[in-house]
Amino acid sequence: MEKHFTDYLAVLNEPQRNAVLHTEGPLMIIAGAGSGKTRVLTYRIAWLMQQGIEPFNILALTFTNKAAREMRQRIEQVVGHEARNLWMGTFHSIFAKILRIEGHRLGYTADFTIYDTDDAKSLIKTILNEMGLDEKVYKVSWVLSRISAAKNRLISWQEYMRNPIFLAEDTEAAKPKLGQVYKQYVQRCFKANAMDFDDLLFNTNVLFRDYLDVLHKYQHKFRYVLVDEFQDTNLAQYLITKNLAAVHQNICVVGDDAQSIYAFRGADIQNILNFAKDYPDLVTVKLEQNYRSTKRIVQVANRVIAHNRDQLHKTVWTDNEEGEPIDIIRAATDNDEGRLIASSIFELKMRHQASNADFAILYRTNAQSRTFEEALRKLGIKYKIYGGLSFYQRKEIKDLIAYFRFAVNQRDEEAFRRIINLPKRGIGESTVQKIVVAAIEHNLAIWDVLCNVEKYLGKSRIGVAIADFATMIKDFSFTIAQKDAYEAASYIAKTSGLLRELFEDKTVEGRARYDNVQELLNAIKEFTDAPDRQDKTLSAFLQEVSLLTSADETDKEDTDTVSLMTIHQAKGLEFKYVYVVGMEEDLFPSQMMLASRADLEEERRLFYVAITRAQKKLTLSYALQRYRFGNLRPCEPSRFLDELDHRHVRISHILREGFVDNTSQIRGNAASKIVAENESFLHKKMQQKAYETFLNKTTPPARPYIHQPSTHFVASNPSDLREGMRVEHAKFGFGKIIKLDSQGANRRAVILFDQVGEKTLLLNFAKLMIVEK
DNA sequence: GCTTTGTTCCTTTTT
């Protein structure tokens, strides 16, 4: 290995090499976009191990499981099998691990549940109900984000309720009881032996603050601490790392202030800006050479970020080729935008023999993916949407996991609520109420009430059902203790009746759900069979799975796909060709963000992250009209487009379907000029629309890419449709109308789609083509 | 009680 390592060092540039070799004392690496940050971190850890440091003395913290996994693999390539013993993972997963071991000091068992966002919201709903607060005033997501923000700033409910500023803020927002809700929420979680995501960080801080022996243990254990994406740490995370590194002082943080995009979840860019104050003998290394992108992309990116006020000075540069100008495409509507991007991808694939995987479409919000999906599908280009609903968020999966959770931890209230009447056993909402009330009245756990129903709820038919349920859970609990995860899981899936219920559902969707459950069981089998796994219990599986996200799913299917994702998800990735779409004012920058200058700066950093993903070619696009909540809204181009260095930009002005006007230059206030020009165009379009409405007709949508045989025609009127007709829907594909209703303003059809199964649609005739009568 | 029909509200971004 020794011989090898010199070879590894040889490929690094000087600052990179310095960052790898400077192992003792605090180090801050400012890593510009595309500057080889991961490589430096990888080699640094490999170098430490090369120096004889034991892997279990090294702690490396990342923000995503994916980043941790990739880094571990790359280290393994350099140092071999030993890399498995590194303490490497996300903040949340590492501290969950520590809390499993030490949490008993705070009153949690090793089997504590991790509540996901759905659990947290559901609990807050329950609390609001019990407190008689209006959900319309105390919006669940608002309450949760407020509590989350407090925890991330290490403010306990006691401090929250004592603090006059918070109180004043909440009173002003007409939500004076928020402190009470916070208190209830924390106590309820504790009673359920559960922690939410924020608790994992909050409680670790409490643990280190109140139990110095625990702190000392880990301080001495972790001789070297590394933090990736340091600009995205919040106070809770920062204090943990600071505490852990306090003895050895070997803390290495890597980050880029220009890529700080997580303030909304408590990240504080000041952590990186002020780091030098906490460590006077700090050494700083700047990685400024970009190996990823063309000169033009780098220059445009620099120009964007230069507008920010708070920044660490650095100059990102590159030796790469000049490259093509950045394209700006403006489309008339969002659907046009989708078609234009899709055909652009099609063309580039042909011209450069590019593969689908070379392309990415990045947007600000998940909801924007729709038009691009449709357009890509029409051209037969394979794509994959990242984010959205993950496998583990599907109902059938969550249901079964709730069984596992409750069998492992009988205090888990949210799991209890989920499964008590599933499959149906006649225990409805009102009975659950009674159980919860009885538990509170007698100051008992819900589980104690379940085990002694007769005593607390009297004799009844439902009482028998509840007793049966409790017996079943006891049986599951026993099985989990005796058997490995896979055996226990299959037993529970079968015995609970969940699997049977899904099996009996013969619809296409029911099949899919059954298959999903089988897939979950497969995943558990893989977990159980992993060679160097020590803890094979179902409880261990739950711990691992609760911190997974959709980005962590290993993709066994086709990998040659165009990637569609939000900009946040694109961080750390690169593609040859990148499309940043929806560059419209109020969308990007998001209207909700724009309360302050700091917020605008964060949006600008987000834009920076988006454009620095591109290696060869960058295209920015926006629509002048967009469907929002079913309404067509005129849009203005994003102010960010004005901030670009226009020497490197080429604008394509799409006046009308299929007609492109290329202008290579714009001067002055580009945005306002474009809006003025397009107003007359929009006006004409709207007039046309009004005329069509007058004729009580919808225009057949323009379809430049004709793939349908000529027998297709668009249903322009409900009376064109009959039951039994074969149709094609823009989104769901081919299907057969099995039922048609035509009452009231909304006409609906129940259609059996070949791929999707049965679907009830509020008919949008422009999206329905008749294939055969 | 369950299914069908009508209405409302929604949209940041994620561990």
Next chain:
DNA sequence: GGAACAAAGC
């Protein structure tokens, strides 16, 4: 455009 809920209908 569609999820989630509410109301109406069987």
